[in-house]
């Protein structure tokens with residue numbers, strides 16, 4: 001089968017990914033072989049390809065890509081819930097299903113976590129992928145496979161943030177930093193679905209226009225000095241009840257915490273190496289701030305996300321698609337913030 005393979009960590013975008021003929025993966029008794037229709041292209045995969053998420057021995061060479069939709073081709077002998085022909089999406093954390101966290105429905109915190117599809121096992125930049133059948137979700141026939149690529153990360157992750165971590169309450173003010181990115185733009189819609197008032201923070205007029213169209217009442221341009229003051233203006237001097245940071249830089253963390261209201265919740269989403277969250281104890285105590293992280297989502301979050309997209313409550317925003325051969329170029333443009341929302345690569 002045809003696949004895009006990463007042999008070395010990306011230093012400069014160009015031709016790091018190589019198209020290659022590789023064997024169709026053999027499946028174990030609890031796994032399924034899925035014919036990939038589409039695979040999402042976004043910042044997490046870019047960061048992996050640069051070696052920012054995992055860089056240990058045994059990772060490369062690797063076929064990247066984790067936001068897969070496709071059709072079940074074959075199942076192992078112990079698989080009962082899926083059969084060839086089923087349209088599916090893939091949950092990309094390799095969880096055990098037996099530990100305390102998994103049994104509590106928190107597969108994202110699995111104590112025997114075995115890694116990510118597309119990082120620790122081969123991913124969706126290939127004609128076929130194998131995954132444990134417990135990682136599969138059946139997609140209703142009413143959903144199209146292209147837009148469904150966003151469900152397993154770009155919609156599921158915001159749902160987890162809104163419901164489990166930030167616990168957004170109707171009428172609260174939510175500021176989203178990096179609001180025009182693949183996950184950020186769906187976070188804007190999700191925060192609106194939770195009936196909050198949203199400010200989208202990003203860079204440049206074009207990106208902020210898309211953020212407004214996605215539902216944000218207010219926008220702020222982070223390239224303008226003093227943009228933080230806008231948040232206080234929008235909230236009557238109070239500050240944001242919830243700040244969600246998809247950028248993860250020193251500046252975004254500092255600004256994000258500085259715009260919190262009393263009892264504000266700051267949710268960090270960008271996992272970059274060496275980056276630290278620095279905040280004065282005094283500020284955390286006197287304003288009763290909560291500083292938290294949010295990690296991917298659970299299988300329940302995905303099941304709910306499928307329903308939200310199928311019901312038309314969240315509209316997938318995919319602004320560009322490409323063939324497998326052009327996927328590295330799409331990564332480059334996403335990294336340079338030349339693309340709003342998600343990209344996708346077409347496999348079949």
Ligand SMILES: [Zn+2]
Pocket residue numbers: 095096097098099100101102103107109110111112113
């Ligand atoms: Zn587990």
